[in-house]
Amino acid sequence: MLEHYPTIEGLDRSEKHLVEEVKKGLSQFGFFYIKDTIEARKKIDKQLENLQSSVDVYYGEDAYTGQGSVFHGTYSRFEDGENLAVKPYFGFISKLLEIISLALGYPKEFLQEFSRQQNCGFYIYDREAEYIEYIKGADAQEVSIGPHKDRSLITIIISIAGFEGYKQELGWFSIPDREGYIMIQAGTLLQDLTQGAVKANVHRVRGFDSSKALFWSNLAPVK
Numbered sequence: 001m002l003e004h005y006p007t008i009e010g011l012d013r014s015e016k017h018l019v020e021e022v023k024k025g026l027s028q029f030g031f032f033y034i035k036d037t038i039e040a041r042k043k044i045d046k047q048l049e050n051l052q053s054s055v056d057v058y059y060g061e062d063a064y065t066g067q068g069s070v071f072h073g074t075y076s077r078f079e080d081g082e083n084l085a086v087k088p089y090f091g092f093i094s095k096l097l098e099i100i101s102l103a104l105g106y107p108k109e110f111l112q113e114f115s116r117q118q119n120c121g122f123y124i125y126d127r128e129a130e131y132i133e134y135i136k137g138a139d140a141q142e143v144s145i146g147p148h149k150d151r152s153l154i155t156i157i158i159s160i161a162g163f164e165g166y167k168q169e170l171g172w173f174s175i176p177d178r179e180g181y182i183m184i185q186a187g188t189l190l191q192d193l194t195q196g197a198v199k200a201n202v203h204r205v206r207g208f209d210s211s212k213a214l215f216w217s218n219l220a221p222v223k
């Protein structure tokens with residue numbers, strides 16, 4: 001366990017405060033919790049019912065080798081917030097990108113502009129019946145998703161059990177699921193852009209993967 005988990009009590013705080021907290025969270029930990037002001041924890045399952053056609057995409061890189069072909073899953077990509085189910089996320093992410101831009105010393109619009117240039121979109125996971133059947137029988141202690149970094153600018157984790165981060169000084173430590181909060185973690189696009197000033201959070205999942213994770217990224221489809 002960490003002694004203190006970086007936590008932001010909502011995007012309605014003063015910009016100065018948010019910038020400082022985001023800076024601390026990303027540079028020291030590569031992730032932070034943020035209050036779930038869009039009620040994603042409550043609404044995500046319902047919102048999933050509105051998904052458009054989804055595809056299998058590569059979402060992660062092996063933490064040690066950088067190899068990406070191991071980690072893939074089924075996701076729907078959204079380009080804008082026109083679909084009512086994803087609209088709250090677009091507002092939330094756009095504000096978040098502004099704060100992260102400022103926290104990293106860029107102009108406010110920088111990461112939005114970067115996202116446009118890099119063709120980033122919003123990815124929501126899809127659940128396949130087969131997978132849901134599989135997780136019912138999974139062992140609770142076994143590492144089900146091995147160490148990796150997400151291939152995203154940021155990942156938004158709505159909820160997850162058995163989630164662990166890695167720090168050299170600490171080894172593996174638990175990043176608990178917290179009622180009322182979601183988690184933002186840095187991915188490899190942000191790490192590359194900042195030349196390592198922000199390190200993508202290395203993580204793994206113990207037990208069955210119950211993760212409800214969303215990516216802001218430009219993920220490559222599995223061919």
Ligand SMILES: [Fe+2]
Nearest residue numbers: 060149150203
């Ligand atoms: Fe991940």
